Amino acid sequence: MMKTIKILLVDDDLKNSMLLKRFVEAEGYEVVYANNGKEGLEMYNVIHPDLILLDINMPELDGFEMARIIRKNDKRVIIFFLTDRTDKVDRLHGFSLKGNDYIPKPFYPEELIAKINERFESLIVNQDVEYQLGDTVFRPNLSSLTYKGETHSLSVRQTEILQMLAENIGKPVERDTILEKIWGDASYSNSLALNVQITYIRRLLPDPSVSITSI
Amino acid sequence: MMKTIKILLVDDDLKNSMLLKRFVEAEGYEVVYANNGKEGLEMYNVIHPDLILLDINMPELDGFEMARIIRKNDKRVIIFFLTDRTDKVDRLHGFSLKGNDYIPKPFYPEELIAKINERFESLIVNQDVEYQLGDTVFRPNLSSLTYKGETHSLSVRQTEILQMLAENIGKPVERDTILEKIWGDASYSNSLALNVQITYIRRLLPDPSVSITSI
DNA sequence: TGGAATTATTACTAAATTATTACCGTTAGT
DNA sequence: ACTAACGGTAATAATTTAGTAATAATTCCA
Numbered sequence: 001m002m003k004t005i006k007i008l009l010v011d012d013d014l015k016n017s018m019l020l021k022r023f024v025e026a027e028g029y030e031v032v033y034a035n036n037g038k039e040g041l042e043m044y045n046v047i048h049p050d051l052i053l054l055d056i057n058m059p060e061l062d063g064f065e066m067a068r069i070i071r072k073n074d075k076r077v078i079i080f081f082l083t084d085r086t087d088k089v090d091r092l093h094g095f096s097l098k099g100n101d102y103i104p105k106p107f108y109p110e111e112l113i114a115k116i117n118e119r120f121e122s123l124i125v126n127q128d129v130e131y132q133l134g135d136t137v138f139r140p141n142l143s144s145l146t147y148k149g150e151t152h153s154l155s156v157r158q159t160e161i162l163q164m165l166a167e168n169i170g171k172p173v174e175r176d177t178i179l180e181k182i183w184g185d186a187s188y189s190n191s192l193a194l195n196v197q198i199t200y201i202r203r204l205l206p207d208p209s210v211s212i213t214s215i
Numbered sequence: 216m217m218k219t220i221k222i223l224l225v226d227d228d229l230k231n232s233m234l235l236k237r238f239v240e241a242e243g244y245e246v247v248y249a250n251n252g253k254e255g256l257e258m259y260n261v262i263h264p265d266l267i268l269l270d271i272n273m274p275e276l277d278g279f280e281m282a283r284i285i286r287k288n289d290k291r292v293i294i295f296f297l298t299d300r301t302d303k304v305d306r307l308h309g310f311s312l313k314g315n316d317y318i319p320k321p322f323y324p325e326e327l328i329a330k331i332n333e334r335f336e337s338l339i340v341n342q343d344v345e346y347q348l349g350d351t352v353f354r355p356n357l358s359s360l361t362y363k364g365e366t367h368s369l370s371v372r373q374t375e376i377l378q379m380l381a382e383n384i385g386k387p388v389e390r391d392t393i394l395e396k397i398w399g400d401a402s403y404s405n406s407l408a409l410n411v412q413i414t415y416i417r418r419l420l421p422d423p424s425v426s427i428t429s430i
Numbered sequence: 431t432g433g434a435a436t437t438a439t440t441a442c443t444a445a446a447t448t449a450t451t452a453c454c455g456t457t458a459g460t
Numbered sequence: 461a462c463t464a465a466c467g468g469t470a471a472t473a474a475t476t477t478a479g480t481a482a483t484a485a486t487t488c489c490a
Binding site (some may be wrong): 155192193196 | 476477479480481485
Binding site (some may be wrong): 371372404405407409412415422 | 465
């Protein structure tokens with residue numbers, strides 16, 4: 001399970017933006033839209049995006065200004081300027097503000113997607129999700145359980161199952177849901193296999209404050 | 216002291232290329248020029264560039280074809296397509312060949328420079344990197360491991376692998392990621408080769424406070 | 431309460447994965 | 461051309477995994 005990558009789209013052209021938004025979302029990114037620089041800044045402070053698609057010509061606060069403000073405190077976020085201003089000064093201005101790319105309109109959505117994918121290719125793996133289960137910490141990406149300093153590692157199956165349970169902590173998860181999602185079909189033999197795996201997981205959870213119960 | 220970054224410029228337009236070459240060289244990069252794809256491939260094999268500026272329309276062997284051949288064995292080199300073909304199919308084709316950018320002509324040399332600088336910014340900063348692995352110091356640029364005053368040197372392969380692991384210390388790195396990035400494809404036989412290299416690296420890491428584990 | 435259905439536990443096994451060592455062809459430096 | 465290092469293949473070993481099977485414990489109702 002990967003943390004979704006958040007993209008902030010700032011452009012005063014609502015119509016085209018909605019289209020673009022849908023395109024990018026279809027690729028699995030989370031897209032938040034802002035209509036101008038001022039609104040963009042507000043959204044930026046709320047969602048802390050991983051990438052900003054930034055139009056330059058905008059009322060209230062233009063893209064350059066917005067980028068300048070953001071870059072003062074955030075060197076990490078990736079900024080793509082999207083604009084139909086194509087003159088040299090502007091394009092270079094974009095780079096001098098530490099924009100990471102400058103994409104002149106009109107562009108093909110696929111092209112933008114390709115550029116976005118390229119940026120996040122390496123980041124897509126390796127997220128740092130953690131679940132606190134009682135006094136035990138479960139790290140799906142490390143396939144590990146840590147309790148009282150002791151860390152045990154889980155097999156992939158065990159990790160898959162425990163992740164489903166951890167995501168729904170407190171709530172019950174249907175047997176068949178687990179079977180469908182992990183085994184692909186809810187056959188009887190798989191159900192038995194699940195029992196076995198649950199036993200294994202329980203054995204690795206000596207923490208009395210956690211328990212897996214069946215209802 | 217930083218390793219110079221090598222750029223291979225492949226374009227059949229001699230006149231413009233010489234101009235561009237000078238521009239890029241003025242920025243501190245080492246630029247090697249090739250007049251067509253065939254020549255480009257030869258130069259590629261000689262100098263192993265860090266980045267390739269690649270024209271598409273060329274006699275002998277076009278840029279797409281050249282990129283395809285190179286990408287078969289080298290996933291790491293950065294490829295920028297430079298071209299006046301601006302139609303959609305071509306631009307996307309460029310990305311599908313794992314080109315890292317597609318820059319339509321005409322462009323401003325400053326803009327290209329900005330894009331190049333942006334790509335190597337992290338490398339330029341990370342010149343004399345050292346990784347502290349437990350009580351061992353790993354210096355990728357020296358291909359060396361120092362533990363208790365003893366320094367051992369690593370082979371290129373071992374350095375590449377250890378660097379990937381060191382960059383993600385504490386986090387797991389996908390086998391396939393390593394294989395893709397270093398070997399170029401995640402075939403089974405390469406996977407076995409990786410096992411061997413890991414064994415070699417472990418042998419050079421007698422420090423009990425460091426370990427490479429598979430999960 | 432009794433017995434069927436469900437869930438738990440343990441032991442066992444075949445397959446897959448990872449580790450280690452030995453060996454070999456290629457390459458670069460002398 | 462000799463040598464050493466390198467990076468890989470091959471053979472084999474060790475470990476891990478995800479099941480099955482056998483058996484036990486628990487739950488649920490008529």
